[in-house]
Amino acid sequence: MGFANPVGGDGGTMKLRPVSYLLLGMVRLGARSGYAIKKAADLSTHAFWPTSLAQVYPELGRLEQAGLLARREDPRGARARAEYSLTALGSDSLLTWLSSTREPPTKVRDEGLLRLFFADALGREEQIAMVTRMAASARAAAAEIAEQVLPTAEAVEDHGNRFPLAVARFGADVYAYSAAWLDGLRQELEAAGEEDEPRAGAGREGRATRQPPE
Amino acid sequence: MGFANPVGGDGGTMKLRPVSYLLLGMVRLGARSGYAIKKAADLSTHAFWPTSLAQVYPELGRLEQAGLLARREDPRGARARAEYSLTALGSDSLLTWLSSTREPPTKVRDEGLLRLFFADALGREEQIAMVTRMAASARAAAAEIAEQVLPTAEAVEDHGNRFPLAVARFGADVYAYSAAWLDGLRQELEAAGEEDEPRAGAGREGRATRQPPE
DNA sequence: GGAAGCATGTAAAGTGTTACATGATTTT
């Protein structure tokens, strides 16, 4: 009804969520099909913004409706395939979001830390085992970034995009720092184990050797 | 129907989620009402396991049904109040969860990092502004833990619970490390800004002075 | 007397994941 918009959408009035910008940004970086976007996201943004295909496809449709993405059917043989590209409106939206000074919310759900928080209910041995597992886990996360994510990030860096690499390094370094921190905690627990026993001590021993940065 | 269970529940067959253990653990640490649990969680576990009262109250009911918590009406004057305590079954459940060697999933949703990932679309000035804001934000998070969370954690440490304090320090240190890392990135960007301009360079400059830990 | 905090809950809306459903193409 009414006046048709030349870009075919509602003029960008839809409410955009982070996943919307993820899609716009990935298209900008060269991922053109929903499948390719999901694959790229799994190799780069997955650690701080997970997505599923069940989010990607409907959201691509909404972004097209809103005129932020242009869709073109581009079958590969008999296999259907849609190729998306950024419209001027989509590009503006992305830049506006990137320039925003509003503080973006950060949400973490870490069941491991929740366990650690309540670890006083365990005996010393189990506490040490838990902390050891967590350190190993953090180191594994750092290694996974180094092996899976960094190479991809280095590839896009060659096309003038340095931030994917910076973010990957940030992640790897933070995980490595966490692992080292947990190693320090494990050492404290091992040292304390020679004096007092589970649930016993009214903690009063020294702060050990861990150093906060700065 | 048929044989009544002496603890009044279904014998612990309900499916327990992390929020269940959060409640059990908080009751164990001395928070007895739903309100007190929520308040304690906001001051301690909020950063890695956020909860709302709309989760707490129904979940307390389920845990009581399952026989993991015992509920006793304990009004304060005319104001209703329920006091919960751990049953033997609840205590066992908590310990089993704490001892589990299964790797707990970690989920992070960080819109700030998502923006940083796509920051190549911005000009150098705006990139630097973004990174500066993120560093300030991380430093603020570290400060908030130091001011709000650490004092509470030190209080429970006096009762023989050292892990709340360890977790608080971990959080503060990781945020401080992140802030320092982002400062390093900002310096790199400022240095690079004197040579090449936005979107221009095929990144090839040195790795600067940031050091991963270990 | 008003504001802040204590205290408990429900309903609706929003968000996200897993499973379902299908089929072509390429690689081994």
Added chain:
DNA sequence: AAAATCATGTAACACTTTACATGCTTCC
């Protein structure tokens, strides 16, 4: 020939948050 990958979508379920709804008590 089978397995992996490319490719697109929907439906059901699970989970969380926000808003609603209410009322007492303590502090200023």
